[in-house]
Amino acid sequence: MSGLKLLVTGAGGFCGLHACAFFARQGHEVVGVLRSAEDPRAAVLRRLGARAEFCELTDRRAVDRLVARVRPERILHLAGLSSAGPSWKEPAKYLETNVLAAVYLLEAARREMGAGFRFAAAGSMLRFDWPADGEAPRPPHPYSLSKTLLTVVVRSWHHLYGTAAVVAEPANLIGPGPSLGLPALIAAHIRALRRARLTGAPDPAPFRLSSLTERRDYVDVRDAVRAYALLLERGEPGRVYPIASGRQRTLGEVAAAYERAAGFRVEWLIGDSGAPSPPPADPSALMALGWRPEIPFALSVADTLDDDAGGVAWFMRPDAG
Numbered sequence: 487m488s489g490l491k492l493l494v495t496g497a498g499g500f501c502g503l504h505a506c507a508f509f510a511r512q513g514h515e516v517v518g519v520l521r522s523a524e525d526p527r528a529a530v531l532r533r534l535g536a537r538a539e540f541c542e543l544t545d546r547r548a549v550d551r552l553v554a555r556v557r558p559e560r561i562l563h564l565a566g567l568s569s570a571g572p573s574w575k576e577p578a579k580y581l582e583t584n585v586l587a588a589v590y591l592l593e594a595a596r597r598e599m600g601a602g603f604r605f606a607a608a609g610s611m612l613r614f615d616w617p618a619d620g621e622a623p624r625p626p627h628p629y630s631l632s633k634t635l636l637t638v639v640v641r642s643w644h645h646l647y648g649t650a651a652v653v654a655e656p657a658n659l660i661g662p663g664p665s666l667g668l669p670a671l672i673a674a675h676i677r678a679l680r681r682a683r684l685t686g687a688p689d690p691a692p693f694r695l696s697s698l699t700e701r702r703d704y705v706d707v708r709d710a711v712r713a714y715a716l717l718l719e720r721g722e723p724g725r726v727y728p729i730a731s732g733r734q735r736t737l738g739e740v741a742a743a744y745e746r747a748a749g750f751r752v753e754w755l756i757g758d759s760g761a762p763s764p765p766p767a768d769p770s771a772l773m774a775l776g777w778r779p780e781i782p783f784a785l786s787v788a789d790t791l792d793d794d795a796g797g798v799a800w801f802m803r804p805d806a807g
Contacts, residue, residue, distance in 0.1 A: 495563045503530065504711045514560075569629065584636050591605070652717050
């Protein structure tokens with residue numbers, strides 16, 4: 487894949503900024519989609535070698551105009567709502583954002599480009615298995631429902647129209663940049679501890695972990711972007727591809743890794759959550775295409791700690807990448 491025109495939705499987010507940086511370095515013409523022309527991340531995209539387009543993806547006509555302007559050969563659809571908790575209060579918004587936006591993109595591209603484009607969407611490992619034999623669906627929350635329906639839509643567009651579309655289901659992402667995930671929150675807490683100790687200010691309150699025993703699979707965001715690039719080129723249309731390391735770590739192991747990288751002990755407030763850990767994801771289908779995670783977990787941890795600003799400023803550094 488070289489010299490292609492790529493449309494990246496959610497371009498101002500954690501994975502989106504890394505994706506725009508990666509594809510621009512590969513020599514592609516990268517168009518990153520932001521919601522508002524007032525978004526300051528447009529300047530960050532320009533710094534990364536991409537250009538910004540502005541579109542409300544839940545507005546079908548606006549999506550039609552966007553795709554007609556850009557005429558992308560590849561679409562990486564990362565935009566969406568990704569928190570399970572708030573989805574209970576706004577289920578319609580989650581369905582509109584996570585499902586209809588994908589429908590509008592797929593249809594606009596199909597009309598504009600015919601079979602001349604490939605599409606990869608970010609799904610979720612929190613989707614649920616659709617029941618058989620007429621049983622009622624039992625999603626754990628509206629977010630899961632929205633991502634399950636997204637997966638059904640993308641796979642169905644391949645079945646119905648022959649669209650070269652895949653769904654990728656990333657594990658928990660880690661790395662520098664504007665993440666709201668647990669590793670980034672821990673890193674921000676440790677940076678605050680460092681500042682307090684340098685200035686003589688009181689330590690912030692202990693960081694709360696829901697437990698020490700819950701398990702998560704972590705993949706560096708830069709490895710995830712390489713996986714998306716591979717799927718946009720060689721993914722089998724209609725398939726779902728987990729992006730995972732294949733190794734789960736307890737939250738206690740994650741906390742210990744951050745203590746080692748920080749070089750000092752951290753006080754934790756440990757909860758007693760009995761929430762079940764998600765089952766291990768199987769990345770073998772992606773690995774069969776040649777992907778392997780390259781960035782060690784310890785380096786991912788160190789990079790989040792080294793990201794002093796904890797946000798988009800990391801992408802403005804001359805050594806960012």
